[in-house]
Amino acid sequence: MAGEFSRTSRIGDQLQKELASLIQFEVKDPRLGFVTINEVRVAKDLGYADVYYTVLGIDEDPKKLADNQVALDSAKSFLRHRLSKEVKLRVMPHLRFHYDQSVVNGARMSALIDDAIRKDQSSDSSEE
Template sequence: MAGEFSRTSRIGDQLQKELASLIQFEVKDPRLGLVTVNEVRVAKDLGYADIYYTVLGKDDQPEVLAENQAALDSAKGFLRRRLAQEVKLRVMPHLRFHYDQSVVNGSRMSALIDEAIRDDETKNGNEDE
């Protein structure tokens, strides 16, 4: 059972929990919106951690996304230092923030599927008459 998850994935999960809390409660940057940390991928050598995030309700506003990216980038040092205090690791990875497009892509795909279903229903309804 213990071997099911790699060490880096367990560390990533722990970092994700801590980062979500730190960003929500301790980062006081006014540029920062409602950020959700979706995933943290940690390199095998713990040299860096890629943090994938989304911003609630602001997926279609590039200027807001850029402000959030800048706010997170400016808070990297603070977040890394606080993570080192909370998570006991010999080496704390460098943080790299990336906006997670998967949520936007998923909703776009869902809308396309819904549209295709409506089109099929319309075509099938016209053929029955």
């Protein structure tokens, strides 16, 4: 029970909410698309926070994904400074941004499953 609601997971949830708001309303970088923060994992010593994000609509364009990564990396210190004002912690973790492939992989797997079901149904109907 205690492991489910650890301090680092609660801090990660709070950082996720604050980062989503800050990126949406205060980061004014033209390279940055519509970023969604999927998860924030905070190290036990609060030294680092790994921020996993996706960008709406540009999952297939590697140049735009790279531009978004550069924009987020350049906004790290600004975001960390703003987070320190919003979230009361003795030590504010350093932010590390990672593009989250799980949404793209999930969509690909779903398409493969749908295709397999369609092929299975068409082979069943052709046998009759």
